[in-house]
Amino acid sequence: MTEEMGNIDNAIEASQKTVVSREKETGEDAERPKGPVGLDIGTSHIVMAQNKGKNIHTIKQLNAFFTIPYSKFTKKILVDNEVTFFEKGDMFY
Structure with missing residues (x-):
């Protein structure tokens, strides 16, 4: 139960961070992320999100x-x- 509460607190903290977003350009080389990433594969875009310090960085690419x-x-x-x-x-x- 205590571990679950810690996970919830971490999720709440992450959800309150500023999101820094950009679109990946055609032909741009992929970067190698350090640490865990979130990945959303939708019908028109692929979005990668990563916790970087005080911000959540996202990169979106047309799919x-x-x-x-x-x-x-x-x-x-x-x-x-x-x-x-x-x-x-x-x-x-």
Whole structure:
């Protein structure tokens, strides 16, 4: 019971911290977190949260998957905008 109360107190303390948030840029290298992280994988974004001192730091990345029919024009747009994709048959994924 005492351990549970300590966990609750820690959760309350963490919930009162300032959240510092940013969006991960396309092509940006991943950072190696130190210590535990929280991870939320939603339908459109992946969000990572980590307790860093007096703040909770979050990083959000768009998690969108589309199937697009092949065309030279589409491929040029994907390449020019540094969009990660793979080509299989007559489709881009």
